[in-house]
Amino acid sequence: MEKWMLIDGNSVAYRAFFALPPLTNASGLHTNAIFGFTTMLLKLLEEHKPTHVLVAFDAGKVTFRHEGYSEYKGGRQKTPAELSEQFPVLKELIASFGIAQFELSGYEADDIIGTLTKQADEQGVDAIVVSGDKDMLQLSSARVTVAVTKKGVSEVELYTPELIQEKYGLEPGQIIDLKGLMGDTSDNIPGVPGVGEKTALKLLHEYASVENVLDNLDKLKGKLKENMEAHRDDALMSKKLATIFREVPMEREIEEIRYGGYEPAKLSEAFRKLEFRSLMEKLELSGEGGATAAEAKAAAAELKMTALESGAEAADWERLLGSLADSERHGLYIEAIGENPHHSELIGVAIATEDEVFVMSMEAVREEAAAKFREWLADETKPKYGFDMHKAELAMLWAGLKLGGAAFDVQLAAYLLDPTDSALSLSAVNDRQGFGGVPSDEAVYGKGAKFKVPGGETLQRHLALKADAVRKLVPIVTEELANRGMSKLYFELEHPLARVLAGMEHQGIKVEKAVLEELGRTLEAKLSSINSEIYSLAGTEFNINSPKQLGEVLFEKLGLPARKKTKTGYSTDAEVLEELARYHDIIPHILNFRQLSKLQSTYVEGLLKEIREETGKVHTYYRQTIAATGRLSSQFPNLQNIPIRLEEGRQIRKAFVPSQPGWTILAADYSQIELRVLAHISGDDNLKEAFIHDMDIHTKTASDVFGVPAEQVDSNMRRSAKAVNFGIVYGISDFGLSQNLGITRKDAAQFIEQYFSVFKGVRKYMDDIVAQAKSDGYVTTLLDRRRYLPEIKASNFNLRSFAERTAMNTPIQGSAADIIKLAMVQMDEALRERKLKSRMLLQVHDELVFEVPPDELELMKKLLPEVMSGALKLDVPLKADVSFGDNWYEAK
Structure with missing residues (x-):
């Protein structure tokens, strides 16, 4: 009909x-x-x-x-x-x-x-x-x-x-x-x-x-x-x-x-150009082949696939190793289920050569017959070409297996080619390159409550397709890196860094449970006291954590001026409360209550849950492929976000201690690295002079902008200069500066204008980098990391303005991120060359944290700042401040 x-x-x-x-x-x-x-x-x-x-x-x-x-x-x-x-x-x-x-x-x-x-x-x-x-x-x-x-x-x-x-x-x-x-x-x-x-x-x-x-x-x-x-x-x-x-x-x-349905290949190509990945996954389309689940099965059927299950004989493993020896290039895929590699479940390994794909269950890999294959996996001299090898290496370490000889990681390379692309699954990367045949994990495993790893041929076929996709992608993305001038960034920085990170993460950092528990009790007592004070000032008891009840108390009972209303009632966000602070004594107590509550729940209770029972440590996971600027992201738990503005937040660092008796925590922090990068990139003579002569940059800025000698710069002048110095790095507006300093937008605009009249090289850099971004469509860091900015040509003012600010700050922030990563790789090399027992434990923004035995402390106090300050040659000196103590708190 x-x-x-x-x-x-x-x-x-x-x-x-x-x-x-x-x-x-x-x-x-x-x-x-x-x-x-x-x-x-x-x-x-x-x-x-x-x-x-x-x-x-x-x-x-x-x-x-x-x-x-x-x-x-x-x-x-x-x-x-x-x-x-x-x-x-x-x-x-x-x-x-x-x-x-x-x-x-x-x-x-x-x-x-x-x-x-x-x-x-x-x-x-x-x-x-x-x-x-x-x-x-x-x-x-x-x-x-x-x-x-x-x-x-x-x-x-x-x-x-x-x-x-x-x-x-x-x-x-x-x-x-x-x-x-x-x-x-x-x-x-x-x-x-x-x-x-x-x-x-x-x-x-x-x-x-x-x-x-x-x-x-x-x-x-x-x-x-x-x-x-x-x-x-x-x-x-x-x-x-x-x-x-x-x-x-x-x-x-x-x-x-008359409509007879779409051709998967045609629609897939159109979606790929438009980057409609979610729709491709929904329709189970993939690359030029437009693979539906049925077509993926057909694609897998074309592969010569050998399954090595439990009970496989030594001769089967010999044939696999022989195939690898004869192959010019292979693709390795290790499937670890679970986002956190410290708790992932290894379910299989697949290796694709030109002629055949071998799919192995983990049970088979662990058996005696597979001993030589396990040796091949661990052998640093045998190159491995894979996908998300950082996660795979960690998951295997926790499973008592070793992955050595990582030579190329397709996911890491794909991230460098487009750091703003959040779709870095193998199926998505494969689609982007125009290949077909690899359905998404969601299409095979399901998601949420329906998530289930299939057994038998379905799983084998999926892993086989992934390994074969890796094999095909390696030369293509390698060539793309070369064409975009990023081979050095990949092979000399990001690739070796992945191995450094895996070692740090598996090593972990010891956390004293008793110290956290005592801090928790202290916070509970403070919260109880603040709670009572809030009830007294409000004249009633209510749920402080309920925005609805808090709004009713503040704006109806106490009659404070309401600033914003949401669909569910009065807004009581931090911005609103900070504006109300001058109207009533209850507000500072509420703000303090919120801060301490978050410390208690997120960092005290949260960290206690993350301590691994068998090691007594927390093991974070550093993601290289998240931030568009190149910064590392810490997860499970996030150790980069422990608040240190509050003394109670700093106290949490007391729980982080060396894993060996008598050892010391040693930390080194780059001093104003982003402003030093700005001085180098912009070539501004005033900025360069300040750093070359080791002046206080904020005092120097205040002196130049306000036109007074350095000795006449007061604390307010320095505070204003500091706000604009760091604000410039992030493309601050007159509105943003006015909010930071509590001044009018007119005064803030005048201050920024005065800043640029003094630091003319900075203004020229800002203008030039935006023009370059509009011409090239991207900006680069000092190590040639790219960030694409398609919105830079948008007619929409807000989109264009955001892209322009991003063009200004990405080379600065990205270069700073590259430098500390470079320092990590170089420190790892220095430790190995000198056969030191000291261990790198954490990277937190511009800071590196180590645990050091007593006989290496003096050497490390010299070596660490030397390596960090010499990581990359700039027109101004890089400076790293070193501190140490019995715990991370004392090391700061």
Whole structure:
């Protein structure tokens, strides 16, 4: 049975554009309207399963309606460029779906759809019309349902004649009378002044049509009667303008819009260019091959796959090792289930050579027959080419196995090629390179409550496809790194760093449980005292952690001025409370209560849960592929976020101690590394002079900006200079500086202007780097790390401004991140060369933390700052301050 789906392309795309946040792909093309349209289309195709589909578009700005009324649609604002640029690409995507599209000069999409629905009525065929415009309701009939988008484009409301009657008390044909009376500002249809929807409906319920209303003006009264008499012609013209023309000369046969489904390969290629990875996963598309689950199975069937299960004989493992020896290049994939590698479960290993893929269960790998294979895995002289080898190495270490000889990691390379891409699963990287055949883990394992690792051939096939994908990807991403000048960054920094991190993470840092527990008791006592003080000042007891109850106490009971309101009540966020601090003594206590509560729950109780029973240590996990600037991210637990502004937060560091009796915690912290990088990159003489002569940079800045000798710089001047110094690194605005210093935006703007008049080299750098980013589309760090900035050319001011600030600060922050990573690699080499027992334990922002035996302390106190200050040669000296003690607290 036939079912037609007729889509108003312009209307739906327009709705999607304004409903979704700005999206762009790597080339800078805006894609939010296309994404929203596609999401809606897929949902409708699935739900309604049409046999015929057409997307109709407006052919131009001038239609036959303009002949009678030149102001038709005249009030509309110009289509945003960010939307206009999407229409040609949207039309290409519709073609990739295999869906017909049509436009005709002089007519609107409504008219084309109206003509086809008339044919559907005449032929007794069911049809569904999809639009964001309720004008289309006039087309509803026994055969035609009108789907109007709501909540952007994620949902539609299906209008039948029955629903129109229920909602409006009208027949579908009366919708044009409704528009005739009330007009439509979006189309510049005038209607009758003073007549809104409520009045128009009342008139139509009584008189049925515009013409009948006009024939009964003597029964109307007052202003309504005057307006109807004065605007008789407008009402009739408005009705005519709102009437969809249903006699468009189509010159197309219905068979031309028959829909037979999409070709996975075509649609996959279109999605890949647009970077619609979530939709690719949803449809189980993959690369040029457009792999569905069935096609992935077929792809795996083409591989020669050998499964080595428990009981495999030594001869089977010999054949694997022989195949590896004969292979020019292999792909290794180790599947560790679980985000935290310290607690992951190893479920299998796959190795792909040119001729065959070997898939091994972990049970088989552990057996005696596999001893030589385990030796190969651990052998540092045998190169391994894999994916996320950092995680694999850690997971294997905890399983009592060793992975040595990592030669190349596809995931790490993919991150360097686009550090803003959060989709770094193997299937996503594979898709991006245009290969097919690898379904996502979610498609194979499920997610959430439905997550389950399949057994047997399904798992073997999945691991085999992954290993083969790694084998194919290695030369391609290696070449891309070389083409973009990032081979040195990969092979001399990021790749060796991964091994350093795995060693640090497995080593862990000892945490004294008793110290944390005692600190917890102290915090509990303080919280109890603050709690009582808050109740006393409030004059009532309430749940301080409940924003709703706190808002009622502050703004209703105590009568403090309410700043912001949310859907659930008064806002009591930190910004609001800080603004209220001058109004009531209760506020500082609430802020203190919140800070101490977070310390107690997140850092005291949280760290206690993370202590590994068998080691007495916490083992964090450093992610190299998260931050776009190149900074490391710490997880499970996050040891970079332990708050040290509060003394109680600093006290937490007392629990971090050496793992050996008599050893010492040694820490070294880069001094103002980002400002030193700025001095080098900008070449500003004033900044360089300050660091070359080891001046206090904030005093020097204050002296220059305020025009006073250094000895006359007071604490407020220095504080202002410090705020602007660090603010410049992050592209601070006058608003941001005014908030930091509690001054007016005008004064803040003047201060920034004065800063740039003194540090002219910094201003020139800021201007030049933005211009370079607009020209190249990316910026680089001192070690050639790239960050792409497609929004730098956006017409939207906010998007463009953010990209410009990112262009300014990425080379500074990214270079600082590169330098401390370089120091870590060089320190690891220094420790090994000197055969020292000292161990690197943590990296926290610009700080490195070690545990050191007593006989190496003096050497390490000299070696660590030497390596850190010499990690990269700059035009100004790098400086690292060293401290030490019995715990991390004392080392600071």
